[in-house]
Structure formats: structure tokens, C-alpha cells
Amino acid sequence: MAHYQxxxxSFQYPNCSEKTLDHITIxxxxGEFVLLCGSSGSGKxxxxxxxxxxxxxxxNQSGSIYYRGTALEQLDERRSIEEIGMVFQDPDNQIVMNTVWQExxxxxxxxGYSTAQMQRRVGELVQFFGMEEWLHLPIHELSGGQKQLVNLASVMTLRPRVLLLDEPSAQLDPIAAKEFIQLLSRINEEFSLTIIISEHRIEEVVPHATQLVMLNQGKIAYLGTPDQVMKQIWKDEDALFLPYLPSISQLYLGIEKVSDARAVPMSVKEGxxxxxxxxxQRQAAGKSLSEAVKVDGQHLEPLLTCKELYFTYDKNAPLVLKRLSLSIHExxxxxxLGANGSGKSTLLQQIAGAHKPxxxxILYAGKSLLRKSTVERSRMIGYVAQNPMLYFTRDTxxxxxxxxxxxxxxxSSIEKLNELVARFDVESIMDKHPFDISGGQQQKIALMLVLLAEPKLLLLDEPTKGLDPISKHRLAELLEMIRTGGTTIVxxxxxxxxxxxxxxxxxLLFNGAMAAVEDTRSFLQSNYFYTTTIHRTVGDVLPEAITVKDVWEQWGN
Incomplete structure (x- = not known):
């Protein structure tokens, strides 16, 4: 029996002219592991x-959804709550209690579970998830990765048969995200739990998927096993979905002739x-990339200098920043980069003026920012916070x-606004409420609100969070345009x-200070965890390569 039929x-939101879902059949x-992909607003x-x-x-909805043979709307309420678990993108939005145990x-x-039932289930889960040491901690003391584990564990206490996850790794650092996805794979394998997950960061997820669903404007563009879908996208030369392919798969498909008999590598091990x-290719790999990527930042004057910053949110709490020094060149x-809770966002807030060390x-163009008013500082520095909801107060x-x-x-000017609307491709959502658009679209609008002031120093806290690959590329193009126009970006x-x-x-920010600062290529070449999938795959053969483009350049593709 199918888990879902x-x-x-089809589905259409009120006062919306377009269908969000358009004749979906799956x-x-x-026991399947289904990965949903598509641009922001595609219907995931x-x-x-x-x-x-x-x-x-x-x-307005049409069509039918059956859960294990029963129409979803006729499913018993308790059965629906217990058997169908859901984990959302923002860990904080799902947590309702003060401590891990309470949650x-x-x-x-x-x-209405008995105390004995609750103790038994929590006892099992805590050991399976490795949460023993922080079981009784307050939620606010946990990292983002730990909070998301709590969300998953709280759903698992009800012993669901299916897990629905909406971009669960979007706010996690790379190591925490990898561990979270590996845990999902383990749950899927050991308990035959059906997993349906939407993700923009598919590099870590796709090796575990049994079915890949690509959505575009509410319709299914591609459906099949990851191997089938990726080969078809490559054959179609589909510019909309090519950026979604894992970098290792792109590398393989760009070099080898596509064959139904050979599987596309999707992980570092397979690559x-x-x-x-x-x-x-090993023998041909002799071309150096160093000249093409030489960074001349050391020859530029520092625009911003942080000098031995110390900061804590509470005098009785540990220091978040400890003797942190950093120069940013014009x-x-x-x-x-750095783990959740390492102080990255705190440092940006120090520079923006939200907190004082x-x-x-903190020097800007050689003069202390700490002596400048908020208005003076806002004319020089634009700051985009991690939560885009903070910027929305209007109805559209x-x-x-x-x-x-x-x-x-x-x-600013209306011309500047029109330019940003076109570049960010948001005309279709201009008359929607900010709370009714996707997380990726909210991120775009928050960035636009700050860019309207044309700041000389732009601080971005997780700007790619929730963005699909195409939107990331467009964001990069815009950031490069404003950077070449004289804006420095952190x-x-x-x-x-x-x-x-x-x-x-x-x-790399670690333990309240900068553990390493280098040009991008040198930085990623020297790291083991904080590096790209491509470098992990080809680093022994091509030590300088950190992207697919680098490999193709060195191998002459």
C-alpha cells in the first residue's frame, strides 16, 4: 500500500491569480526518502x-490525497497528529517550552500519555540522538543545530510513520547540517520511516534520496530517481535546474558521456x-590557478578595523567575543564563517551599532564608529539581519x-527601486503581504530595503538562507555589481x-576570535571540514581546485 497517493x-491561495500547485500527481x-526541489515560491x-x-x-483546492488508503480529510485526528510529523525551517518557531525535557x-x-510512557520514550530517544548531556538545559542555551535536533526528537516521541521537513538545515552551519541529514538517513534506514523533505542545499541530501521531485511554478518538471532526474536535466540542458545538481554530479556529467548503464556519482566517496x-586527467592536471585568483586585498587600505573587541550579553555569562581583531579592506x-553560536552575528551587530563592545x-575609515550616532552610522553602513520578518510592517x-x-x-530614487525589483525578479509578489511569501522571497525584500540607501559598507547575515540556486546566482551578480560600484561587503x-x-x-570565527583569515582559495585549501565538496573530492589530484569551474579549467573542459 502506498504511503501517500x-x-x-491543485491549490490556489485566496486573492492570488496563479495556482501554487498545478495538477500534482505523485x-x-x-520507507521512501523523497526530496522536493525548486525555486523559492515553486510550491514546495x-x-x-x-x-x-x-x-x-x-x-481553493482540487484533487485527492490519500494517506495509506484513507482520504486525508477523513483521517482520524489523533492518528494524523501521531503518524505524520513535521519539522519546519526555523528551529525557534517550533519550540514552545523552556527546557529540552519539557519540549x-x-x-x-x-x-494523554502516562508518565511511564513518556519517560520510556524520552529515555530511548535521548540516547539515540545523543542528547543526554543537555536534556535538562534551557532551550535558549542550545545552538541552532541542537534546537533542530530537539524539534526532530519531539516529533519522534510520537513514533510517526512519516516525517515532513521544510528546509530543516537552512539555518544550520555546514557540520550541523551534515549531521542532521545523516541522522535523517539513519532514521529512514533503521525504521523504514518515510521522509519527505524540501531543500535548497541538496548536496548532502540527494545521496540518501530514493525519489527526486523538481517543481517549477507549481508543476512537476522532473520526477524519478536522483540518477534518472539528473541525467535528464543534463540531456535537456535545462538552465533552470542545472544549478541544483550536486557539484560532484555536475563535474561527472561535464566530463563523461551520459550513459544509462553508469550511475552518476553524488557523494565525495563515489566521486x-x-x-x-x-x-x-591526473597527469594533465598541471595548470595553476593561482594567478587567476590572486587577491590584492593586502594592497588596499582598511575601510573597517575591529581592534581587540570584547563583548558579552550578560556580565555573568561567558564572553562571546574575546580580543577579536579584524581588518576589512575597501x-x-x-x-x-563559523559554527552556530560562535559569535558571527554578534560581530556584525557590533559593527552595525546594535551593541557596543x-x-x-571599531574604526571606519580610520575614525571610531563608537563615537558616531545611529543616524550617522546608518548612512555609511547597511545591515541585513538574519530574520527578514523584522523589516515588515506594511500590508504589501x-x-x-x-x-x-x-x-x-x-x-534614494524610484529608478533605484525599479532596478532592484527587476534584478531580484519580485514583480509577481509586489502586491502580496510580506508574511504570505516564501522565506527566500522575504530574504530578497529585506535586502532590497537596505540596498535602497546605497550604503558604502554592507553587512549581510546569512543572505543566501532560503534562496534557490538561481536566486543565489542573481544575488551574487547584484552583490558584485554594487561591490564594483564601491561598496564593501561583509x-x-x-x-x-x-x-x-x-x-x-x-x-573563521572560533572561541570569540578569528582563528584564520586568508584569501578564499588558500582558506578553503587549508581546511578539512570548512571546505567545498569539490575540494574534498579532487584535492589530492588538483590541490588548488575548490569549484567545478576550477576543475574544468584545469582539465580543459
Whole structure:
């Protein structure tokens, strides 16, 4: 019996002229690992919400969805709650209790489980998830990765038969994201739990998937096994979906002739096994990339200098920043990397003026920022926070942007707004409420609101979070345009692939200070965990290569 039978489902939100889902038909068998991909607004989140009755959106719907042979709307409420679990993108939005223990037992308490049942289930899960040491900690003391584990564990206490996950790794650092996906794979393998997950970062997910669904404007563009779908996308030369392919798969498909008999490598292990047989490429790999990527930031004057910063949010709490020193050169694109909770966002907030360091100084063009007013600082520095919801106070995107334009007065123009609307491709959502658009679209609008002021220093906290590959490329083009126009960019990110392709320098923040600061290529070459999938795969053969483009350049493709 199929776990889900989705038959000709269409869905349209109220007051929306276009269908969000358009005649979707999919069969999902028990124990499958299904990966949903597509651009922001393609219908992934809506599709997931259709599969759990309690979170179904309001709107016009047609077609049928069956859960294990029963129409979803006729499914017993308790059975729906217990058997269909869901984990959302933002870890904080799903947590309702103060401690880990309380959060894990919350769902069971509401369903009337006995104390003995709750203790037994929590005891099992805590050991399976490796959560023993922080079981009784307050939630606010946990990292983003730990919070997302709590969300997953709290769902698993009800012993679901299916897990729905909406971009669960979007806010996790690379190591935490990898561990989270590996845990999902283990749950899928050991318990035959059906997993349906939407993700933009598919590099880590696709090796575990049994079925890949590519959505475009609410329709299924591609459906099949990952191997089948990737080969078809490559044959079609589909520019919309080629960027979604894992970098190792792109490398393979760009070199080898596509064959139904040979599987496309999707992981580092598979990629290295394939490369072992490419002796001719090993011998041809002698071309140096160093000249093409030489960074001249050391010859530029520092625009911003952080001098031995110390900061803590509470005098009784550990220091978040400890003797942190960093120079940012005018005109560069600097990527700040590090684990969740390492202090990256705190450093940006220090520079933006949201907090003042207890010790140390921040210099802008040689003058202390700490002595400047908030208004003075805002004319020089633009800051885009991690949560785009903070920027929305109006009923439509258009009203929000126009309100910002009016407030800026002579410091911006309608021409600038129209240019940003076109470059970010947001005309179709201009009359929607900011809360009714996807997370990736919200991220775009928040960035536009800041860019309207044309700041000379732009601080970005996780700007690619929730963006699909095409939108990331467009964002990179826009950032490069404003950088060449004289704007210096400092970006906090977990997106190592994005940093590898576009940043001129990278820094690793650890234990409150900068553990390493180098040009991007040197930085990623020297790292083991904080590096690209391509470098892990070909590093022994091509030490300088960090992107697919690098490999093709060296191998003459």
C-alpha cells in the first residue's frame, strides 16, 4: 500500500491569480526518502503542508490525497497528529517550552500519555540522538543545530510513520547540517520511516534520496530517481535546474558521456572512486590557478578595523567575543564563517551599532564608529539581519518598499527601486503581504530595503538562507555589481559553496576570535571540514581546485 497517493492536486491561495500547485500527481511508497526541489515560491512548502491536515493552508483546492488508503480529510485526528510529523525551517518557531525535557514531553502530555510512557520514550530517544548531556538545559542555551535536533526528537516521541521537513538545515552551519541529514538517513534506514523533505542545499541530501521531485511554478518538471532526474536535466540542458545538481554530479556529467548503464556519482566517496580511474586527467592536471585568483586585498587600505573587541550579553555569562581583531579592506567581499553560536552575528551587530563592545574599538575609515550616532552610522553602513520578518510592517511588499523610499528621501530614487525589483525578479509578489511569501522571497525584500540607501559598507547575515540556486546566482551578480560600484561587503554565512564562488577573502570565527583569515582559495585549501565538496573530492589530484569551474579549467573542459 502506498504511503501517500497524491492525485491531480491543485491549490490556489485566496486573492492570488496563479495556482501554487498545478495538477500534482505523485505516489510515495512506505520507507521512501523523497526530496522536493525548486525555486523559492515553486510550491514546495505548500506541497508539504498539503500532506498534514493540521497545517493545511486555506484556499481553493482540487484533487485527492490519500494517506495509506484513507482520504486525508477523513483521517482520524489523533492518528494524523501521531503518524505524520513535521519539522519546519526555523528551529525557534517550533519550540514552545523552556527546557529540552519539557519540549520532548509536550506533545505526549497533550495526547494523554502516562508518565511511564513518556519517560520510556524520552529515555530511548535521548540516547539515540545523543542528547543526554543537555536534556535538562534551557532551550535558549542550545545552538541552532541542537534546537533542530530537539524539534526532530519531539516529533519522534510520537513514533510517526512519516516525517515532513521544510528546509530543516537552512539555518544550520555546514557540520550541523551534515549531521542532521545523516541522522535523517539513519532514521529512514533503521525504521523504514518515510521522509519527505524540501531543500535548497541538496548536496548532502540527494545521496540518501530514493525519489527526486523538481517543481517549477507549481508543476512537476522532473520526477524519478536522483540518477534518472539528473541525467535528464543534463540531456535537456535545462538552465533552470542545472544549478541544483550536486557539484560532484555536475563535474561527472561535464566530463563523461551520459550513459544509462553508469550511475552518476553524488557523494565525495563515489566521486573519488570515479576519479581513481581517470589517470589521464591526473597527469594533465598541471595548470595553476593561482594567478587567476590572486587577491590584492593586502594592497588596499582598511575601510573597517575591529581592534581587540570584547563583548558579552550578560556580565555573568561567558564572553562571546574575546580580543577579536579584524581588518576589512575597501572594495572586498569578505565571508565570515563559523559554527552556530560562535559569535558571527554578534560581530556584525557590533559593527552595525546594535551593541557596543565592553572593550576595544571599531574604526571606519580610520575614525571610531563608537563615537558616531545611529543616524550617522546608518548612512555609511547597511545591515541585513538574519530574520527578514523584522523589516515588515506594511500590508504589501510594494507598500513596504515605497515606505522605505519615502523615508530615505533624496538618498534614494524610484529608478533605484525599479532596478532592484527587476534584478531580484519580485514583480509577481509586489502586491502580496510580506508574511504570505516564501522565506527566500522575504530574504530578497529585506535586502532590497537596505540596498535602497546605497550604503558604502554592507553587512549581510546569512543572505543566501532560503534562496534557490538561481536566486543565489542573481544575488551574487547584484552583490558584485554594487561591490564594483564601491561598496564593501561583509557576509556571515554557512554557505561555503557560495563563499567559494564569490568571496575574495574568508575568515573563521572560533572561541570569540578569528582563528584564520586568508584569501578564499588558500582558506578553503587549508581546511578539512570548512571546505567545498569539490575540494574534498579532487584535492589530492588538483590541490588548488575548490569549484567545478576550477576543475574544468584545469582539465580543459
Amino acid at each position: 497524491i492525485e491531480d492536486v 505516489t510515495i511508497e512506505e 512548502t505548500t506541497m508539504l503542508r498539503q500532506l498534514k491536515r493540521e497545517v493545511r493552508p486555506e484556499g 520532548l514531553t509536550f506533545g505526549m502530555e497533550n495526547l 573519488r572512486r570515479w576519479l581513481a580511474g581517470k589517470q589521464e 572594495g572586498e567581499f569578505f565571508a565570515l 565592553q572593550r576595544g574599538d 511588499v510594494r507598500e513596504q518598499l515605497m515606505d522605505r523610499l519615502r523615508r530615505l528621501g533624496e538618498h 557576509m556571515v554565512s554557512h554557505d561555503i559553496e557560495f563563499a567559494a564562488s564569490y568571496a575574495s577573502r574568508c575568515g
